[in-house]
Amino acid sequence: MTLEQMRIDLLDAMLDAGIRPAKAGFAPVLDGKPQRFDTEGRAGKKDGWIYCHTDGRDAWGAFGDWKTGQRENWCSRNPSTMSAAERAEFAKRRAEVDAAVEAERAQMAARAAAKADDLMAKGRPVAADHPYVVAKGIKPAGAVQLRDMLIVPARRDGVIVTAQCIQPDGRKTFLTGGSTSGASLVLGSLANAKTVLLCEGWATGCTLHEATGLPVVVGFNAGNLPALAERMKGKLDADIVVCGDRDPNEVGQKAAQRAASVFGSKGRAVIPTFTREQETAFAATHDGTLPTDFNDLAAVAGLEMVKKQIERRENAEAGVHREVVLMRGSDIKIEPIRWLWDGWLARGKLAILAGPPGVGKTTLTMALAATVTTGGLWPDGTRCPPGNVVIWSGEDDPADTLVPRLRACGANMDRVLFVDHVRSGDGIENFDPARDMGMVQAAVDLAGGASLAILDPVVSAVTGDSHKNTEVRRALQPIVDFAAANSCAVVGITHFSKGGAGKDPLERVSGSIAFGAVARTVLGAAKVKDDDGETKRVFMRVKNNIGPDDGGYEYDIEDGVKVAEGVHASRVQFGERIEGSARDILAEPEGGDDTEERRDAKAAKAFLASVLSDGPMPSKVMLTDSREAGYTEKQIRHAAKKLNVVISKNGMKGGWTWAMPPVFVSEDAREDGEDARFRNRESSASSAPSRESSANETAVDWEDF
Numbered sequence: 001m002t003l004e005q006m007r008i009d010l011l012d013a014m015l016d017a018g019i020r021p022a023k024a025g026f027a028p029v030l031d032g033k034p035q036r037f038d039t040e041g042r043a044g045k046k047d048g049w050i051y052c053h054t055d056g057r058d059a060w061g062a063f064g065d066w067k068t069g070q071r072e073n074w075c076s077r078n079p080s081t082m083s084a085a086e087r088a089e090f091a092k093r094r095a096e097v098d099a100a101v102e103a104e105r106a107q108m109a110a111r112a113a114a115k116a117d118d119l120m121a122k123g124r125p126v127a128a129d130h131p132y133v134v135a136k137g138i139k140p141a142g143a144v145q146l147r148d149m150l151i152v153p154a155r156r157d158g159v160i161v162t163a164q165c166i167q168p169d170g171r172k173t174f175l176t177g178g179s180t181s182g183a184s185l186v187l188g189s190l191a192n193a194k195t196v197l198l199c200e201g202w203a204t205g206c207t208l209h210e211a212t213g214l215p216v217v218v219g220f221n222a223g224n225l226p227a228l229a230e231r232m233k234g235k236l237d238a239d240i241v242v243c244g245d246r247d248p249n250e251v252g253q254k255a256a257q258r259a260a261s262v263f264g265s266k267g268r269a270v271i272p273t274f275t276r277e278q279e280t281a282f283a284a285t286h287d288g289t290l291p292t293d294f295n296d297l298a299a300v301a302g303l304e305m306v307k308k309q310i311e312r313r314e315n316a317e318a319g320v321h322r323e324v325v326l327m328r329g330s331d332i333k334i335e336p337i338r339w340l341w342d343g344w345l346a347r348g349k350l351a352i353l354a355g356p357p358g359v360g361k362t363t364l365t366m367a368l369a370a371t372v373t374t375g376g377l378w379p380d381g382t383r384c385p386p387g388n389v390v391i392w393s394g395e396d397d398p399a400d401t402l403v404p405r406l407r408a409c410g411a412n413m414d415r416v417l418f419v420d421h422v423r424s425g426d427g428i429e430n431f432d433p434a435r436d437m438g439m440v441q442a443a444v445d446l447a448g449g450a451s452l453a454i455l456d457p458v459v460s461a462v463t464g465d466s467h468k469n470t471e472v473r474r475a476l477q478p479i480v481d482f483a484a485a486n487s488c489a490v491v492g493i494t495h496f497s498k499g500g501a502g503k504d505p506l507e508r509v510s511g512s513i514a515f516g517a518v519a520r521t522v523l524g525a526a527k528v529k530d531d532d533g534e535t536k537r538v539f540m541r542v543k544n545n546i547g548p549d550d551g552g553y554e555y556d557i558e559d560g561v562k563v564a565e566g567v568h569a570s571r572v573q574f575g576e577r578i579e580g581s582a583r584d585i586l587a588e589p590e591g592g593d594d595t596e597e598r599r600d601a602k603a604a605k606a607f608l609a610s611v612l613s614d615g616p617m618p619s620k621v622m623l624t625d626s627r628e629a630g631y632t633e634k635q636i637r638h639a640a641k642k643l644n645v646v647i648s649k650n651g652m653k654g655g656w657t658w659a660m661p662p663v664f665v666s667e668d669a670r671e672d673g674e675d676a677r678f679r680n681r682e683s684s685a686s687s688a689p690s691r692e693s694s695a696n697e698t699a700v701d702w703e704d705f
Contacts (some may be wrong), residue, residue, distance in 0.1 A: 006054060009076055022040050049063065064101075113160060123143075123146045136206075136295055190215050195241060200252065200293070202220070204245075240260070256270075337546050344521070354495060367574075368454075369454060388449060389416050389453070390452070392454070392455055398418050407569065408561040419431050458476075467511055470614045497510045522542040551579055556572070557571070607629055615659070
């Protein structure tokens with residue numbers, strides 16, 4: 001590879017990572033010395049940086065952005081193509097780059113801290129008529145004024161590490177090289193405090209402190225709240241109320257919720273609410289901008305309203321006041337689906353990968369992970385933006401199984417994050433996805449976010465019966481919330497049930513049908529025979545609520561790939577694209593005795609009996625879940641008739657309800673002579689829906705419904 005091609009590849013990697021030089025025709029330098037450059041929208045700041053070397057054959061190094069803290073490793077060759085000796089040499093060279101980058105970062109941080117100290121020493125008390133103070137309507141606390149600029153210090157462990165500079169017109173900048181991660185400004189005293197408020201901005205903090213009299217910890221930006229919460233955890237014997245901003249893109253709301261989750265039962269997130277009149281009044285004096293934070297609330301409703309909203313949420317658990325917050329449709333911004341892999345893996349959504357044992361489901365997900373960490377190509381030839389991958393496995397050991405497979409696939413191991421354990425006080429506990437999923441959000445945020453998360457097996461997230469619809473839905477919700485909060489695609493691995501050949505593939509997903517219903521995408525892996533009788537592996541879409549739901553790819557598993565001395569692993573090689581639905585792809589060449597219609601009817605009865613075993617369900621919900629599971633209304637109504645499902649209406653204007661009879665012996669069980677019974681746990685013989693009419697209940701015959 002020529003030196004010019006190395007420069008082009010490096011620049012492409014920078015652009016893929018979102019680091020864009022401001023200067024047209026920018027050329028990276030590969031001389032082992034630090035190169036600084038302006039990024040788009042930040043002229044004169046020199047926030048972008050590159051440290052890269054070359055020996056004429058290969059090039060290696062790192063690049064990043066000092067302002068955001070982003071840092072990316074880079075090499076002109078894929079490590080999977082290197083020999084063991086070359087990889088060892090590459091690791092040594094990268095360590096040298098890491099040391100140089102860290103030394104530069106430390107020097108810049110020291111200069112920023114020294115400058116912040118100097119500015120604070122030169123400053124004077126903030127004037128009450130300072131334009132920014134007047135515009136925000138605050139009593140300034142914790143800051144100083146230097147000429148016409150306000151200096152707000154940020155401390156970490158009691159030491160000033162940087163400062164925020166606020167101009168009279170409200171423009172804000174931080175000192176170059178200083179980091180706000182985990183840094184804060186405390187307004188008031190934390191000693192013996194029973195309640196402490198945590199917020200984003202200084203002006204908001206001043207408003208909250210004045211309105212409530214409570215101590216306030218200012219975190220300076222939404223992204224810093226979870227990191228700051230981690231530093232605060234265990235240091236205060238107080239309830240923490242995280243006062244987030246109501247951002248149109250929900251960044252403030254999500255950051256506040258993640259920060260609050262760090263404190264467990266002692267943490268709560270509070271977001272300001274505004275009436276339509278308050279929004280209109282604020283927009284009229286702020287160039288059409290809508291209010292977002294508690295300082296804005298004080299501007300349109302006064303300090304007393306700020307205090308009421310904080311106290312209302314503080315006392316909610318004691319039953320003083322609870323409220324439902326409604327969102328207007330006109331306030332909701334329409335957003336497109338964000339795909340990690342277009343049509344296959346969506347950011348912010350849960351996907352399920354199901355298949356029988358022995359088809360390489362875990363190896364498949366390691367291939368997906370490698371593609372994400374390296375910004376590689378998906379099987380359809382499209383490129384994936386590079387990102388971090390979070391992996392938790394309850395079955396395979398990272399050291400002897402997962403890491404070797406990832407290395408065999410050429411993964412960038414710096415971007416792989418394994419969920420290891422949970423720190424609890426001074427002790428260590430095993431991570432339990434059914435209990436600890438909420439805590440992963442804060443840890444991932446500190447690690448720089450994630451593009452993909454893998455949960456193997458997904459059934460581990462269910463504490464109760466994995467065959468019960470309501471219990472599975474409840475257990476999967478924290479995973480769905482994690483995906484949405486981190487804009488991360490989550491893949492949960494599970495099995496196909498045994499003896500399911502010929503069934504709808506979605507019906508074959510092991511456990512409750514809720515696994516397939518909650519997931520927006522269900523993927524399948526299996527072995528099938530081609531026309532020549534040869535066995536091949538297939539990876540396919542089984543269901544997709546947000547994109548195409550057919551098609552797939554052949555794949556092979558290559559064993560014996562050497563990844564280290566004495567260590568070999570398997571990896572996936574994707575092949576040709578396959579057309580057709582999952583049912584078509586999985587269909588066996590030879591036919592069976594049963595017709596497709598009978599198979600469908602039997603599967604529909606099993607689905608309906610499983611769902612209604614949790615108790616009665618509204619008709620609309622029942623039919624919606626059935627459609628999502630792949631059944632037509634005709635199929636599900638036919639199944640209901642066979643199962644003697646009771647459909648009743650409460651009162652003349654009540655909703656229709658579906659329920660199993662108190663005791664039901666299935667048609668299949670009667671044919672097989674088995675004593676299989678479905679019992680409705682929500683009712684008894686005295687309270688179950690009946691076909692007899694009463695004052696409050698109307699029974700319906702199938703012919704009338």
